[in-house]
Structure formats: structure tokens, C-alpha cells
Amino acid sequence: DQQVKQNSPSLSVQEGRISILNCDYTNSMFDYFLWYKKYPAEGPTFLISISSIKDKNEDGRFTVFLNKSAKHLSLHIVPSQPGDSAVYFCAVSDNYGQNFVFGPGTRLSVLP
């Protein structure tokens, strides 16, 4: 059973509009959450993170929202740019845990 779900395998958004990527997790013990961006044939690169003591973290065009009661986090990209087209992975961990658990990814396409 998947501990981390990204229910949208793909998402298409017009350039300049908002992209919203969603992630749901099952274990309430997870308290550290990250988003990674991955281009084809490359390793993932870290994008933004949030710990459970916050409900929002912002870095430029990227904002991550955490709803602990719903075990849900989302990544907002505003405004979306064609260079944002990639696969986005959500990852979760307990803060002193050894490992991250990754979601299956969402492929974002930003159309010019």
C-alpha cells in the first residue's frame, strides 16, 4: 500500500497561470516534507521543503502548503513557466528518520 500518493500522473497548465500539484500521505508520524523536480535522464533536484510546525513555506514562485489534519500537501507555482515542465516528486520523512518515501510523481507540462 502506497504511503505517499500523487493522484494526478500528469498536469497541463498555460504559461503564466498557477500550477497546483498535490500529494497525500497516510502516516501521521511523517513531519518533514519535500518537493523535488526531475528532468528526463537527470537526477531529481531539491525544490522546497516544509516541516510540520509550519503550514506554509514560500520560495520565490514556489509555495508549499501543508494540511496536517488532512495529511495533504500541495505545491503552487506562480506564475508557471515553460522551464517548469518536469516531473515533480513529493517526499516525506519523519524528522529524525533514516529515509524518505517518495510519491510516484506528477508530470507537469507548461504550455507557451
Place this chain on the structure above:
Amino acid sequence: DGGITQSPKYLFRKEGQNVTLSCEQNLNHDAMYWYRQDPGQGLRLIYYSQIVNDFQKGDIAEGYSVSREKKESFPLTVTSAQKNPTAFYLCASRRDPRVGDTQYFGPGTRLTVL
């Protein structure tokens, strides 16, 4: 430049042969990880190591082996016992596995078994 290197980028092997994938980091990170990526399945953990001369199995360790003789290096051997070895393999490292911190990934190796 600090970073993680994986070589080669593309690797082809015949079925039944063992193959070793290289991963080196000069970030002075304690922890290192191997993941495999398959379409639609995200990243699945194969093995990880928190310290030199110690490593642990991840979720899908069967058919793989690792060693951690040096802090900088964490090679992965894909053995002939791995039933479906064709995949994209990613190595990652993390400064300290005991505190909240991100993992940094290498560029990956695509292994194709013919």
C-alpha cells in the same frame, strides 16, 4: 565543485552478467542511498548507508549488493538474481541522516539489460 557523480550515464549488459554502478560524492556527507526509478512508480529505495562500513536494505534490495568502504563511495552491484534490472538508477547523499535535511541526487545511470 562539490557534488555527486555517477558513471557511466548509460550502461548495457547481457542478461546473466553482474554489473557495478559507480557513485562518488565529495560533499563529505555521511549517508548515501541507492534508488531505482521505473515509469509511474517514483523512486524506490534499494540500499542505504549511514556510515562507512555499514549499510541497510531498503524496500527492494533483492538481487542487489553494495559496499561502503570509503565515505565518498557507495557502489551498487546489480546481480544476475535481479529479475528485472533494466531501470534508471539514482544515487543520493545526505549530510546527516539524524536531522531533517534534504538528499542530493546524482545524475543517474540508465541500465539496459539485453
